[in-house]
Amino acid sequence: MSFFDLRLPLGWLFVVLGALIVCAGFGAQVTSEGMSLGWNIDFVWGAFMIGFGVVCLWLARRHAEKHGPSNLGNDGGNGL
Amino acid sequence: MKPIHLGLIDGAILVIYFAFVLGIGFVLKRHMRSSTDFFLSGRLIPTWVAGLAFLSANLGAQEVIGMAASGAKYGIMTSHFYWVGAIPAMVFVAVFMMPFYYGSKARSVPEYLKMRFDEKTRALNAMTFAVMTIFSSGISMYAMALLLNLILGWDFNVSVWLSAIIVLLYISLGGLTSAIYNEVMQFFLIVAGFAPLVFLGLRDVGGWSGLQMRLGEVAAAQHFASGAFSHSWKFMGHAADNPMGVEWLAMLMGLGFVLSFGYWCTDFLVIQRAMAAHSMAAARRTPLVAAVPKMLFPFLVILPGMIAIALTQHSGASGFALPNKPDGSLNYDLVIPMMLRHYFPSGILGLGLTALMASFMSGMAGNVTAFNTVWTYDIYQAYLRPKAHDSTLLWMGRMATVVGIVISVAAAYFAAHFNNIMDLLQLVFAFVNAPLFATFLLGMFWRRTTGHGAFVGLLSGILAAAAHHGLTQPMGALTLVKGGWLGHTLQIYPSEMAQNFWTAIFAWTTCFVVTILVSLLTQRKKSDTELSGLVWSLTPRIAETETIWYKRPFMLGIFVLVLALILNIIFW
Numbered sequence: 001m002s003f004f005d006l007r008l009p010l011g012w013l014f015v016v017l018g019a020l021i022v023c024a025g026f027g028a029q030v031t032s033e034g035m036s037l038g039w040n041i042d043f044v045w046g047a048f049m050i051g052f053g054v055v056c057l058w059l060a061r062r063h064a065e066k067h068g069p070s071n072l073g074n075d076g077g078n079g080l
Numbered sequence: 081m082k083p084i085h086l087g088l089i090d091g092a093i094l095v096i097y098f099a100f101v102l103g104i105g106f107v108l109k110r111h112m113r114s115s116t117d118f119f120l121s122g123r124l125i126p127t128w129v130a131g132l133a134f135l136s137a138n139l140g141a142q143e144v145i146g147m148a149a150s151g152a153k154y155g156i157m158t159s160h161f162y163w164v165g166a167i168p169a170m171v172f173v174a175v176f177m178m179p180f181y182y183g184s185k186a187r188s189v190p191e192y193l194k195m196r197f198d199e200k201t202r203a204l205n206a207m208t209f210a211v212m213t214i215f216s217s218g219i220s221m222y223a224m225a226l227l228l229n230l231i232l233g234w235d236f237n238v239s240v241w242l243s244a245i246i247v248l249l250y251i252s253l254g255g256l257t258s259a260i261y262n263e264v265m266q267f268f269l270i271v272a273g274f275a276p277l278v279f280l281g282l283r284d285v286g287g288w289s290g291l292q293m294r295l296g297e298v299a300a301a302q303h304f305a306s307g308a309f310s311h312s313w314k315f316m317g318h319a320a321d322n323p324m325g326v327e328w329l330a331m332l333m334g335l336g337f338v339l340s341f342g343y344w345c346t347d348f349l350v351i352q353r354a355m356a357a358h359s360m361a362a363a364r365r366t367p368l369v370a371a372v373p374k375m376l377f378p379f380l381v382i383l384p385g386m387i388a389i390a391l392t393q394h395s396g397a398s399g400f401a402l403p404n405k406p407d408g409s410l411n412y413d414l415v416i417p418m419m420l421r422h423y424f425p426s427g428i429l430g431l432g433l434t435a436l437m438a439s440f441m442s443g444m445a446g447n448v449t450a451f452n453t454v455w456t457y458d459i460y461q462a463y464l465r466p467k468a469h470d471s472t473l474l475w476m477g478r479m480a481t482v483v484g485i486v487i488s489v490a491a492a493y494f495a496a497h498f499n500n501i502m503d504l505l506q507l508v509f510a511f512v513n514a515p516l517f518a519t520f521l522l523g524m525f526w527r528r529t530t531g532h533g534a535f536v537g538l539l540s541g542i543l544a545a546a547a548h549h550g551l552t553q554p555m556g557a558l559t560l561v562k563g564g565w566l567g568h569t570l571q572i573y574p575s576e577m578a579q580n581f582w583t584a585i586f587a588w589t590t591c592f593v594v595t596i597l598v599s600l601l602t603q604r605k606k607s608d609t610e611l612s613g614l615v616w617s618l619t620p621r622i623a624e625t626e627t628i629w630y631k632r633p634f635m636l637g638i639f640v641l642v643l644a645l646i647l648n649i650i651f652w
Binding site for chain 1: 087089092093096097100103104107129261264265268269272276280283284397398423424425426427428430431434
């Protein structure tokens with residue numbers, strides 16, 4: 001028996017939060033209060049978070065395809 | 081400070097995060113079938129997860145808020161808490177001590193003490209540790225509620241009970257695994273929430289060169305040499321030359337050896353994460369995997385403090401400045417909340433606040449999981465119900481979580497009524513942890529150490545710490561909590577930090593010497609066979625079978641130490 005792959009909830013959390021922050025970034029385009037030192041930080045960082053989330057989900061999926069979902073404990077899913 | 085107004089998206093981010101935290105607890109509940117699943121994660125946790133949890137359990141409120149405040153107060157010297165005060169000890173516990181913790185099959189650090197020494201040494205460690213963890217958890221809760229009240233205007237009672245219920249739910253459902261999984265999520269959130277803050281702060285201050293220039297002005301204003309805030313070692317020849325008021329010997333011996341090794345090598349709160357790993361090799365790699373992000377954390381938590389004080393001294397384009405306390409001094413504790421409010425627009429502001437709350441909750445959860453294990457295995461099963469069935473232990477673990485959280489809430493209210501309780505508790509913690517490392521060092525590496533020696537040595541170390549503290553004071557101390565309570569002050573230190581370091585050195589040395597003396601005067605009761613797997617000279621060496629260098633603890637340890645050395649040289 002083993003637990004589920006942590007990269008799944010981690011990936012989904014970052015994708016969902018990133019998407020919300022990107023939405024805030026779209027709103028920030030029209031108001032100067034939404035900008036930080038001339039940067040639309042919401043837009044940039046939200047997109048980065050979505051990217052990170054997608055990589056986590058991809059790694060979890062690749063591991064499940066290679067080893068099956070139930071042997072997470074054996075190699076930790078990343079060779080470590 | 082005027083409360084921050086949260087937008088709709090900020091609120092949604094907080095709610096979604098809490099939903100994920102609780103969801104993990106609910107999903108894990110069906111895996112919790114035995115006490116081993118609940119307290120030790122069934123020893124199934126992969127290295128990278130155990131490693132990040134090892135780091136994150138230590139990332140409580142005091143770490144994030146406290147390190148940023150220290151960054152503003154002492155500058156880059158605060159990084160010694162990482163590069164000197166953590167990394168070497170993390171390498172030591174991984175390479176030399178983990179084989180005994182994991183290999184002995186002990187379920188907790190106090191249980192190792194029982195196997196190595198005797199019942200009374202275990203009882204002393206288990207009792208003091210249980211009390212400390214529960215009070216630490218309460219203080220984390222208090223600090224979080226106070227901060228949420230200040231920055232968001234939330235009611236203190238609502239904040240205390242909300243955080244208590246969330247932590248209670250996810251730990252009582254999923255045990256240690258739930259705490260570990262959430263700690264890893266919290267780690268990534270903290271990085272995601274604070275990294276853009278550092279980026280924006282650095283842009284505002286004019287990059288590293290702009291920061292150095294302004295920190296030179298900060299140092300000059302406090303009558304130090306211009307590099308005192310931006311060099312970590314250069315001004316440590318004399319305590320009076322640096323803002324921390326500590327010289328290199330106290331730093332290396334007090335922080336780098338006694339306090340750091342005392343914490344990272346013996347505190348069950350962190351060791352428990354490594355003991356949950358899926359194999360001996362994974363358990364040994366756990367602290368080393370944690371060490372890599374740990375040594376980079378100063379850039380995330382100390383740098384904001386340095387940026388904040390630099391911009392307060394010499395304003396940047398955006399006009400950021402730290403607020404003052406009622407007595408006119410700068411309020412260093414507000415570095416992170418003030419920067420979040422100043423630099424983050426709605427959206428990422430919700431992420432930053434979520435990261436802050438995540439750090440508080442990971443600190444609380446770490447303490448509660450360590451408490452429920454030590455209570456159930458080392459107090460309940462050891463003394464109250466030695467023949468308890470496994471299902472009873474699992475039930476007791478859940479009950480201990482509930483009771484632990486309820487006492488934490490009481491401790492939070494207790495702390496709210498006594499201003500000095502936080503200082504007092506941290507002090508007592510230092511009394512207990514510092515001598516403990518001498519007990520472990522002798523126990524693991526000198527087979528002649530006896531149970532009586534360990535017990536008397538440990539008690540003497542704690543008493544020596546108390547005596548040193550009672551006879552010394554930091555400069556400008558106003559209350560007896562800061563020292564001098566024995567009625568006669570033999571030494572006045574330039575800072576509290578210097579006093580703490582020397583208290584730890586006295587405690588450790590006393591424990592070390594007394595343990596040796598009493599051991600030589602008493603008979604060892606355990607045979608060599610009984611001590612096999614518990615003492616270095618009586619345990620067969622572990623053959624490193626891994627062919628890839630980064631999977632071999634010894635090589636990985638050297639790599640980590642070299643990286644830490646490079647950082648020390650760069651910021652010399």
